[in-house]
Amino acid sequence: MKLRVKTFTLNNRREIISKIVREVLVLFKVEIVGRRGEADYLQLSVVNRRLPDTSDGRVVMESKLMLFDPAGHERVFTRQSTGALDEREGASVNRLIKLNLYHIFREELAMPQAPWGILHGVRPTKIVHRWIRGGMDEPGIIARLQSDYACSEAKAREIVPMAFRQLPFLATSDEKTVSVYVGIPFCLTRCLYCSFPSNILPGEDKLRQFMAVLKKDMEAAKEAVRHYGFRVQNIYVGGGTPTSLPDDFFAEMLDMVYNDFHEPSTVEFTVEAGRPDSITPGKIETMKRLGVTRVSVNPQTMQAKTLRRIGRQHTPEDVVTMFRALREAGIPHINMDLILGLPGETAEDVRDTMEKVTALGPDDITLHALALKRGSRLKRLMEEQHVELPSDEETRRMSEIAMSYVKKLGMRPYYLYRQGYMSGDLENVSCCRDGAEGMYNIQIMEEHQTIIGIGGAATTKVVDFRRQRMKSSFNAKDLVTYLRDIDIYIEKRRELLDEAYGDHHPL
Structure with a gap:
């Protein structure tokens, strides 16, 4: 309407x-x-x-x-x-x-009715955590979300237990506990819906240049960790698609990450493997050797026709092969990402996808509602060629079906975030079995912990516990600019950390 x-x-x-x-x-x-x-x-x-x-x-x-x-x-x-x-x-x-x-x-x-009412922000659970700190109980918070924000009862009953579930994980972090994010801004191809700042994998010369700059970026971050006495709780290697790197470059990159940041206090080491066409036995062996604890496998859909439409160079069968190879290698936790609202799909397509995904037994399933961004080819195609997307009502049916399969596996939501222009006015929500929660995901979504960003398009988020505020610095999204201006980004990160943790503000 x-x-x-x-x-x-x-x-x-x-x-x-x-x-x-x-x-x-x-x-x-x-x-x-x-x-x-x-x-x-x-x-x-x-x-x-x-x-x-x-x-x-x-x-x-x-x-x-x-x-x-x-x-x-x-x-x-x-x-x-x-x-x-x-x-x-x-x-x-x-x-x-x-x-x-x-x-x-x-x-x-x-x-x-809009499912989330006027809760438009990226992190709706932050409001819930504020009320928890104020002493409100679960029924009281659910009622207030409905009255103050016109949030539906269903969504309120989703995020309130989720926030209480997060409490023991947030309690593991203090002022000196940080996470490290390493951004590898490359992909093998660009998906139709993608608006992320990633680049098609370049040739060897440009990759060598990137690796040299990345090493410099890491060394500066490593020195900051040492200087301020930080404990690295989580390491997250994302992108882009980090596994789009050739085997030798991938091994070199992951060795640098491990040697610079992995320590006895590290509880989670995540690599986004993303697409089956980017994975090889050599990369799986590297992740196993270095003790990677969590790998993301992102089929987005298990419908062959949709994969072709969105520009994916793999089949549903390739996803199954990749998943099983990671399981056989002993990777402790495997997450799978899916997108609801992809062009041409129906609720029954999502039902078939969920049948195939849940049959594999992943530890964590993230359901993304398609966010139509200005920077995506899909946005341009819709305007120029009238590409049809599922209606909001159909996307909500997709969500209901997907959540019913997730619950059958005994999974419960543990973190959630929203974006603008999401299909069905929905959300991105991760559900997992007990014990498989992604610590990094909880910490970054609740902005409870300093995140040191390294690499292309990475963001550093520094939580200043004394002033009760957070400041961010951003590495360039454009690869040429990141390579050229690395010293500027290192200095901006250093200044933020010094403002919050420097000697003139003793802990």
């Missing part, structure tokens, strides 16, 4: 207000077509105003939505909401504007 309007006006020009109002418009598929486009209404106007606070200091906001139809008739809807005592003033204003508009669209304009 879409609503098309010729023009849109908002009574507040502040960027944050414009952003949150437009999030609601996108959520309900309100399309602003311009003066020449065909539309249901000539104009949509939103007016927000703050009313006097309550006697106990809670914020009160009123939102008015006005629609003007082609016949000149005006429809006006007004909603008021009151904030909570435990939220910051600015956060309360922003939430109440979104909540008011959400309820107007739902109740007055009969728009369908």
Whole structure:
């Protein structure tokens, strides 16, 4: 269901207000077509105003939505909401504007419920953790997610137990506990939906140049770990597809990672193997030799026709062969990633994929809802060639089917994150059997731990425990820029770490 309007006006020009109002418009598929486009209404106007606070200091906001139809008739809807005592003033204003508009669209304009309501952020469990720290119990948090954020009961009952499940894992980390992320920004081919900053695998000369720069990057990070007395809890080698490297380069890279960062305190060593066409017996042997504890196998789908459509150079049978080879090598934990909402697929295709994936017995299954990003070829194809994606309703059916198979394996959700423009207004959620939780995934999603980023397109996230804030530095997404400006990125990372952990702020 879409609503098309010729023009849109908002009574507040502040960027944050414009952003949150437009999030609601996108959520309900309100399309602003311009003066020449065909539309249901000539104009949509939103007016927000703050009313006097309550006697106990809670914020009160009123939102008015006005629609003007082609016949000149005006429809006006007004909603008021009151904030909570435990939220910051600015956060309360922003939430109440979104909540008011959400309820107007739902109740007055009969728009369908969004599973997550107004929980638009990447990490919805962070709100749950804040309430847990405030002493709220599980039933109370579930009720508040529904009242304050219009979150569906089903989603609330998914993320609240998940947050409580994370507590003992988060408790294993302190100020001096860190994780290390190594980015290998190469792939064998570029998938149709991909918007990640990866490069098609270059020739040997460029690879040699990359390895030299990567070594310099690692040595600087290794010195930082030593200088600040960090304990490396988790190592995550991602990308791109790290296993797209030729065997000798892969072994050289993984040896450097192991020698520089693996220590007795390290509990998890993950490598994204991604695609079957990137794996070889030699790479499996290297991972086994160096004690890799977790490998990601990402079929995305087990439908041969879809694999061809999205640009994958392998078959479902190749996925099975790769999985079994990793199992036979004794890799402790194998994760499998799947995407819901791929072009041309139906809920029954997802059922068949889940039959084939669960038959293998993976330790962890991550269900991604397709996020249609501007940088992907799929976005351009949809605009230029009208490539069809499954409807939101069909994608939600896919999710229900996939989760039913996951639960049959005895798996429960343990971390979750959201992105913009996700099919079905869904989420990316990882489910695993007890004991197979990915520690790195929990730590990075809850932003509870400093992550030292190394390599192409890597991000360093430094948690400053004294100031109760987090700052990030980003290595270039573009390979040429990363290779040329490595000294700049090393210095930016050093400055962030020194600000949070330096001698002038003794621990």
